[in-house]
Amino acid sequence: MNGTHMDFEATPPTTQTFSPEFFAILKETSCVNSTAYFVPEEGKEDKEIGSKTELAIILLLLNLGHSDYQEVRKDVLSRENRLFAFSSKRKRSSIVITPADNSGKRVHVKGASEVVLARCTQYLDEQGNPKPLTD
Numbered sequence: 001m002n003g004t005h006m007d008f009e010a011t012p013p014t015t016q017t018f019s020p021e022f023f024a025i026l027k028e029t030s031c032v033n034s035t036a037y038f039v040p041e042e043g044k045e046d047k048e049i050g051s052k053t054e055l056a057i058i059l060l061l062l063n064l065g066h067s068d069y070q071e072v073r074k075d076v077l078s079r080e081n082r083l084f085a086f087s088s089k090r091k092r093s094s095i096v097i098t099p100a101d102n103s104g105k106r107v108h109v110k111g112a113s114e115v116v117l118a119r120c121t122q123y124l125d126e127q128g129n130p131k132p133l134t135d
Contacts, residue, residue, distance in 0.1 A: 015064055021128030027066060029108040030057045031073040032081075032095055038062075075100075091115045 006013075018026060036050025036058050048055050061069050079098040086093035092111025099106050109116055122130040 013060070013064065019127045022124060022126055023064075025124060025128055027061060027069075027072060028076060028097075028106075029110075030061055031069050032076050032097060033093070033108050033110045034058060034073075037070060086111070 006017075015023075034050065034054040034057060036048075036054035038046040038048060038055075038058070040046050050058075058069055061067075076097055079100075081098065082096045084094040084096075090111070092109055092115055094107055094109045096105050096107050098104075109119075120133050123133050125131050
């Protein structure tokens with residue numbers, strides 16, 4: 001990745017695209033920031049429940065061999081958490097969770113990119129380490 005743009009249409013991601021540390025956080029946020037899911041239907045395509053964007057993110061996990069998104073969602077949400085539902089005024093939703101290792105709290109946010117980005121001071125590098133967000 002090294003700070004370059006990744007074109008997933010030209011080069012679809014694989015399990016080697018992301019470091020294990022980065023992917024673990026990507027998977028966690030994809031699971032807890034979504035209520036989307038697929039319902040298998042015999043002889044038909046799976047029924048899609050949820051927004052197209054959330055379904056696309058879950059589909060990324062599935063294509064990378066991670067079909068356990070509902071189990072991950074259930075596990076994370078069984079721990080102490082606090083949900084701040086989507087607000088059209090705030091243009092975002094957030095969830096504060098307790099990581100599995102009980103190492104404190106982690107916040108996952110989704111919403112309008114310009115609103116979320118304006119509130120960010122750090123990003124995660126390819127290894128999942130926080131780095132200062134600069135212009």
